[in-house]
Amino acid sequence: MTKPAFHNASGRYDAVLCDIDGCLLDEAGGPLNLDQLAAVAQHNARAKADRDRPLVTVCTGRPLPFAECMCRAIANDVLPCVCENGAWVYDPSVNGYHLDPAITDEHLDAATRFRRWCLARYAADGVSSQPGKNASVSLYHPDPGFLDSIKPALADACADHGWPFRVSGTWNYINCDLTHISKATGIAQFLKRTGLDPQRLAGVGDTKGDIAIAQTVDWFGVPANRDPAIDVHATHISKLDQIDAVVEMLGLL
Numbered sequence: 001m002t003k004p005a006f007h008n009a010s011g012r013y014d015a016v017l018c019d020i021d022g023c024l025l026d027e028a029g030g031p032l033n034l035d036q037l038a039a040v041a042q043h044n045a046r047a048k049a050d051r052d053r054p055l056v057t058v059c060t061g062r063p064l065p066f067a068e069c070m071c072r073a074i075a076n077d078v079l080p081c082v083c084e085n086g087a088w089v090y091d092p093s094v095n096g097y098h099l100d101p102a103i104t105d106e107h108l109d110a111a112t113r114f115r116r117w118c119l120a121r122y123a124a125d126g127v128s129s130q131p132g133k134n135a136s137v138s139l140y141h142p143d144p145g146f147l148d149s150i151k152p153a154l155a156d157a158c159a160d161h162g163w164p165f166r167v168s169g170t171w172n173y174i175n176c177d178l179t180h181i182s183k184a185t186g187i188a189q190f191l192k193r194t195g196l197d198p199q200r201l202a203g204v205g206d207t208k209g210d211i212a213i214a215q216t217v218d219w220f221g222v223p224a225n226r227d228p229a230i231d232v233h234a235t236h237i238s239k240l241d242q243i244d245a246v247v248e249m250l251g252l253l
């Protein structure tokens with residue numbers, strides 16, 4: 001067995017896999033809550049110094065560079081994080097960029113072709129593609145209703161062209177991820193790299209994509225702003241929103 005990358009010597013959990021959008025920040029934009037991010041960073045500093053609490057890392061659909069920056073913001077330079085809905089694991093301890101080995105050049109080419117198709121068809125309607133994604137396609141439009149309306153056409157295009165993508169979404173984005181890749185496979189890569197025991201992991205998430213976190217970890221918390229569809233997976237439902245909830249929940253672990 002690999003020696004765990006981080007061990008909490010006096011508590012129940014070694015790590016917290018925390019979603020970013022809707023949990024550490026507002027998916028819709030706006031300034032970062034730097035005071036509360038500093039509280040998470042202080043929690044992590046204590047975790048590293050005293051080994052008396054779990055270390056927080058991120059598990060996100062965001063592109064790798066954004067996840068790297070969030071790891072820096074919360075002072076996680078020890079544990080890998082899961083990015084791009086599982087396509088990548090980034091390890092800040094060695095600046096390691098690890099694409100899931102199940103993703104081939106053909107998959108990356110399919111992502112490029114699918115992205116071009118989406119923009120050729122919908123850019124004039126105001127749809128944009130989130131930059132920085134390699135193995136997936138994330139589409140943004142200010143009107144979530146419009147995004148919902150084009151999901152069936154995206155799924156049909158994938159079927160017609162043989163592009164192996166699953167069409168799903170968060171509050172403000174359509175996420176098109178490779179059908180064999182998800183936060184669950186990303187967490188499997190995280191576990192392989194860290195040697196951590198899933199029974200000693202906690203997690204935080206707010207949308208259906210985070211059910212993969214819930215199904216892996218022993219303790220799963222959700223903020224008040226979560227999609228109620230994931231309540232059935234929650235160990236704890238906070239009355240607070242977003243990062244206020246995360247900070248509250250860290251106090252419980």
Ligand SMILES: [Mg+2]
Nearest residue numbers: 019021022206
């Ligand atoms: Mg989220």
